[in-house]
Amino acid sequence: MTEALKLAREGIPVFPCGPDKRPLTPNGFKGASTDPDIAHEWWAAHPDALIGVPTGANFVVLDIDCGKHVAAAEWYGKANLPLTRTHITRSNGRHLLFLPDARVGNSASKICRGVDTRGHGGYIIWWPACGLEVLHDDVLAPVPAWIVERLNPKPVPIVTKFASTRSAPTSGSIRGALQVLARAREGERNHCLFWASCRLGEAVRMRTITEGEALALVLSVGRQVGLSDREIIRTAKSGFKEVLR
Numbered sequence: 001m002t003e004a005l006k007l008a009r010e011g012i013p014v015f016p017c018g019p020d021k022r023p024l025t026p027n028g029f030k031g032a033s034t035d036p037d038i039a040h041e042w043w044a045a046h047p048d049a050l051i052g053v054p055t056g057a058n059f060v061v062l063d064i065d066c067g068k069h070v071a072a073a074e075w076y077g078k079a080n081l082p083l084t085r086t087h088i089t090r091s092n093g094r095h096l097l098f099l100p101d102a103r104v105g106n107s108a109s110k111i112c113r114g115v116d117t118r119g120h121g122g123y124i125i126w127w128p129a130c131g132l133e134v135l136h137d138d139v140l141a142p143v144p145a146w147i148v149e150r151l152n153p154k155p156v157p158i159v160t161k162f163a164s165t166r167s168a169p170t171s172g173s174i175r176g177a178l179q180v181l182a183r184a185r186e187g188e189r190n191h192c193l194f195w196a197s198c199r200l201g202e203a204v205r206m207r208t209i210t211e212g213e214a215l216a217l218v219l220s221v222g223r224q225v226g227l228s229d230r231e232i233i234r235t236a237k238s239g240f241k242e243v244l245r
Contacts, residue, residue: 001043003129004051008039012058016042016049021125029054029123051129056120059097059140060104067092069114084141088133095124098143103152111150153187174203181221189225190235197239205243
């Protein structure tokens with residue numbers, strides 16, 4: 001309780017969590033408070049609760065589970081990260097705290113297996129309250145630019161022989177367009193979906209296939225790359241409209 005009250009008085013919102021790190025309050029991190037009286041009530045009811053702290057407003061976090069994942073430990077050893085406040089976690093991992101950065105959201109293993117990020121809409125357990133070590137406690141560094149770039153990759157421009165509309169689309173060109181979508185990586189899937197929809201729209205315009213058949217094809221491939229039906233249908237119809245109007 002003492003550490004929770006201290007954080008609240010310093011303006012850092014807190015909320016109680018169980019041993020499984022799940023919130024013990026109905027609204028979780030959304031109900032986190034800096035009011036010492038509220039914090040006192042929570043920890044009076046749950047004296048052994050872990051301290052949850054929302055991320056995003058005061059800091060963002062690079063969560064490196066190097067205690068469980070060899071890949072994460074190897075990545076951490078080679079990453080050449082700047083000195084910044086670092087919390088040792090219960091599993092012997094690392095929470096690296098950085099200055100707030102809106103470009104850093106919540107991700108899982110996007111940087112490397114076992115390396116997650118926590119930004120707006122996320123939270124961490126405040127392990128120093130459990131007596132675990134804190135390194136560089138007086139430093140809060142900016143997030144390295146290369147980490148931001150890794151989290152927000154630029155879409156790769158698509159250049160393909162199937163882009164021309166001078167000749168009627170064939171079954172081969174339709175397969176080629178769908179293969180572009182099937183190979184799309186995270187961060188470029190919507191772009192590839194729209195492009196493929198335009199190509200299938202051209203096939204509809206040339207009466208190679210019907211619009212219903214075209215939609216069924218992009219739905220099938222779009223689902224394989226993790227897109228929702230609603231997103232696929234909306235983007236596909238926009239692509240069809242682009243070439244059919």
